[in-house]
Amino acid sequence: MGRPPCCDKANVKKGPWTAEEDAKLLAYTSTHGTGNWTSVPQRAGRLKRCGKSCRLRYTNYLRPNLKHENFTQEEEELIVTLHAMLGSRWSLIANQLPGRTDNDVKNYWNTKLSKKLRQRGIDPITHRPIADLMQSIGTLAIRPPPAAGAAPPPCLPVFHDAPYFAALQQQQVVTHVDADAPASPDSQHLQLNWSDFLADDAAGHGADAPAPQAALGQYQEGSAPAATAVVGGGRAFGDVDGASAGVGDGTDDGAGAASAFIDAILDCDKEMGVDQLIAEMLADPAYYGGGGGSFSSELGWGC
DNA sequence: AAATCGGGCAACCGCGCGCAG
């Protein structure tokens, strides 16, 4: 029944790779390619490594055309922008950064960019000013308790609560941070409204931020199921609790908007490829600033 | 000069999905 085990787990080496192991793996992949990783350890000179470990080592370190130098200012901006759009989908973000791996991007975000955002008073998970976030949570906290005999509150009352999404719609998502600006939530960051991702609002907001609605709205209209209770609905906000339950009963506009946003992204993956979509969005100067470096000059990123 | 601390990064872990057997 099924396939045989991929490797003898009791006889595989763990820990840092040696130069000799790297050389064996590189020699093999350069002549045979990277298909069927389970057979690579044996074929590449009896490496005592699991095929999975070989794949990781190759994709994160040995693969040709990888960049090993520091991230550039443009790359930083792109990561922040894409994280605001996609959340922690590192592989998709890395696809937009030639020569960078998802592990590179993830590490850079966790060690540098998230801290930089926090220092500027911006929540790196929601990309919203922290002050606004606290205000929203505070507003929700003073809601009256449920009536006696009423159903117990949902397990995730804050980030998956319909009023929270409704409040969130009124808030703004910060996709860029000015490295030297004072840490003020009112600073002049480029911002997106969650309502920008509502299909119903697409026409009305076209002049403000045309690219995201134009790209995502078509999927909502054409294929995204309406207001489904998507597991990972919180992903749009960075998967806050990691236990992503549904976003409610699906009847709330705010929850539906968040779900539709995620659905739109997933449908993009399936129907046209997310790379193409992101490329279109980023190519629009009104959204990302194109290659003109407008954000760098206007916002003083990293200056 | 030695000890401690903290940041950065490579690698591992565990999960979900698709598919081979």
Next chain:
DNA sequence: CCTGCGCGCGGTTGCCCGATT
């Protein structure tokens, strides 16, 4: 149809090294 592996992915851990005391 069922089982379990291959693969890809995101989250987490642990080690190394430079900075600080």
